[in-house]
Amino acid sequence: MAGWEVSRHPEWDMMYAAGLTVREISDLCHWQCTTIHRHLQMREKYESGTHAKHEAALAARGVDRPTISWRKLLAEVLEFQTIHSRLPHHEGDDTERRLHRWVLDQGRAYRNGEMSAPKIILLDALVGWSIDIRQQERDEVWRAKLTSLIEFTATYQRTPRYQNFSSEAERVLGVWLHVQHQRRAEGKLLPWRLEMMDEAFLHWQSRM
Structure with a gap:
């Protein structure tokens, strides 16, 4: 020993x-x-x-120290996650929305490099707290659009048009696809999104 x-x-x-x-x-x-x-x-x-x-x-902790009220909120969120196996959501009741806003604030401070080491250590017990929840929601919307694009292409054997379209649904998808082309050309399309587009549509980058 x-x-x-x-x-x-x-x-x-x-x-x-x-x-x-x-x-x-x-x-x-x-x-x-x-x-x-x-x-x-x-x-x-x-x-x-x-x-x-x-x-x-x-x-050196300064003003960004884990105060009693801060630790109380962390305890509430930890209890919520233990009970529901997830982080608080913005569509919940007043209490859940309050906790959701608090988690968003912690993640934002962390990603901006504005959070003290003690808070980071204490938050380690909270699963997923540092993830950008709003970005995660935007990514889910993007994936849903890609799925709709794949379904449209499989049904009509062509990509949707944002001009000379046959329906509002086609116009929306056509505009979305055009935006992906623009962002790819400008080098602004996230690598994982570019990879998913390449896998779903061979030679899509050559189409404008």
Whole structure:
């Protein structure tokens, strides 16, 4: 068995070094504060500077620290995800929409590089929180359009036209396809979208 010179709880060490308080570590890991205190005291004994590193990180946290109200909201979202096996959605009741907006705000701050390390560590328990939900919804709409385009082409043995169209549905698909051509020509079509278009329609890039 390894001696005390080897940390028994390296995850606590990481959180403490990132500036999380003992109370925050306790809330996240569901261990008593006294147990965590004893562990950290032992780490300071075998790894001098542990506490000083924590104090420096704590001082650097500034205004973007996980406040009590912030941790309360995180706990609500975690409970929601545990019960429903998903993140809150914008089409839910007032409580769910409130939690949905909070998750969006966290993801936006993270992607903009505006989130402190303690918050990132605490949010690690929330599955999918850093995903751009709105972008995910736009991607789903794009995939649905591609499916409609494939179905149209299979039915009529041609691609839809945005001029001289036979129906409003064809015009909408024709405009969408024309936009994909434009974005591809400008180098703005996402690589995975370009790949899906290439797989669905051989030589589609040569058509304008």
